[in-house]
Amino acid sequence: MVQIAFDNSYVRLPAQLYSRLAPTPVTDPSLITLNHSLANRLGLDAKAFETPEGIAILAGNAVPSGADPLAQTYGGHQFGNWSGRLGDGRAILLGEVVTPDGARFDIQLKGSGPTPYSRNGDGRAWLGPVLREYLVSEAMHALGVPTTRALAAVSTGERVQREEGYPGAVLTRVASSHIRVGTFQYMAATEDAEGLAALVEHTLARHYPDRQGPLGLLNGVIERQAALIAKWMGLGFVHGVMNTDNMTISGETIDYGPCAFIDTYQPMAVYSSIDHAERYAFARQPDVAMWNLAQLATSLLPMINDQKAAQAALDRFPGLFQSAWTDVFRCKIGLQTAQDGDVALIHDLLTKMAEGQADFTNTFRALGTQTARDQFLDPASFDAWQAIWAARLEAEGATLEDRIDDLRQANPAVIPRTHRIEQAIHAAVADDFAPFNRLLTALLSPYMLPHEQADLAKPPAEDEIVPRTFCGT
Ligand code: AMP
Ligand code: MG
Secondary structure, three states: OOOOOEOOOHHHOOHHHEEEOOOOOOOOOEEEEEOHHHHHHOOOOHHHHHOHHHHHHHHOOOOOOOOOOEEEOOEEEEOOEEEEEOOOOOEEEEEEEEOOOOOEEEEEEEOEOOOOOOOOOOOEEEHHHHHHHHHHHHHHHHOOOOEOEEEEEEEEEEEEEOOOEEEEEEEEEEEOOOOEHHHHHHHHHOOOHHHHHHHHHHHHHHHOOOOOHHHHHHHHHHHHHHHHHHHHHHHOEEOOOOOHHHOEOOOOEOOOOOOEEOOEOOOOOOOEOOOOOOOOOHHHHHHHHHHHHHHHHHHHHHHHOOHHHHHHHHHHHHHHHHHHHHHHHHHHOOOOOOOOOHHHHHHHHHHHHHHOOOEHHHHHHHOOOOOHHHHOOOHHHHHHHHHHHHHHHHOOOOOOHHHHHHHHHHOOOOOOOHHHHHHHHHHHHOOOOHHHHHHHHHHOOOOOOOHHHHHHHOOOOHHHOOOOEOOOO
16 A cells, blocks of 8 residues: 655645645556655655556646645746746646654655646646756755655656657656756745745745745855756766756756756857847856846845845855855865866866867766876867876875776766666666666666676767757656
8 A cells, every 4th residue: 555644735836836736646647666765765655656556646636635736926027028827737646745753845746737837738748848857956966966856757648749759758856956046036026925934934944944034044155056057067967957947946947848968068058949149058057056046036025125235245156156166076086175276177177178079077077097188179179188287186196097986976977968868768768777777776886887888878879969958848
């Protein structure tokens, strides 16, 4: 029997923050994959989810006892323009569970049918985006990046009409909450002071129990987002759709629509087919985060009541980000101490990587070995950098060899490359899940890639390059 000890706190918030409704059943659900380790983390019986009763829950065909399903209301700026009310148009929160160690998690179905916020959408997801989110979110977790997670993927036995008809699927997403910058924007836009205060209180208790008041909340989010974006930058991760409704208050990465990991390093890399103005280019992500946090500050201003204090909080972001970024990249080049000139040294490498069309992941992974220079069009340009780097290491009493293990811990061998994800999706649409499972297995231990899987670390061949990604709704 499936037993989930729900403890639902979001439904105690003011009613304008959600709409209660159940998922819409599907014709013929079948389990694609279940995340046993996450189920265990949540204190759930993984095996029970593999029974017909469990699969029915994961497909939205049965509502488990104790669930109080709802779609959340939120607003947001999309590509810099205020969109007004958005909300969960294809997702339903079943409820929250609290783990034995006291952590609270949302369990949400994504692709579970229309809601009052679906606008013109069908409330469904097709297999492609579901598998992409499963792979990338679990890879991010394995890479040590705060993120929403994937508990399960099921196919629905129904077709979803996009440019073509595709197999439908439902993802079970787990997050410490789904509260977004856009949730606060929505409450502020309704000018409901009591509702905003209740949301602040709920969010503080849930994510920042050591902080007080709206300014404490703002400072907390600023710190977590600075740390988060620095981690993205250290992995060559391009989120692709950093709208304010896609930025969490918890500091977890959310919404794996058009995201991509950079292959050949290019600071202004953009993959999303709809990001015409390149607003969400790789190198712009810290500035965009700052812009989004300014929207959060604006939403909280009626409660903070002190524009100077809010501005002072925001002004901390660039310094916090720069310091987190420097820590991330110091670690990536094996430094254990901080010295003047480190930032210049790191930028120098990145500049040479861009000029030399070096693969982002493989260059860092190869540091300290003979093959690093082979990543560059002009290997001699790397040799020059390496000499300075070696001298810098010597200044802290180390050689390249001394730091080889650290370098391997700091730089993954395998990340979810877009062409590999696309190949896995392509096969899955033809009912072959072997490439998906193989890729997933490799991504779960990104710092040690067995020989048999070395192909997964390779950049795409000319004819494998996927130049554009899609939101895939
Ligand atoms: P996203 O860009 O994926 O964050 O989505 C932006 C908004 O569009 C959110 O309110 C989503 O719930 C909604 N949305 C996206 N896809 C669909 C869909 N297939 N059906 C209904 N709503 C959708
Ligand atoms: Mg979204």
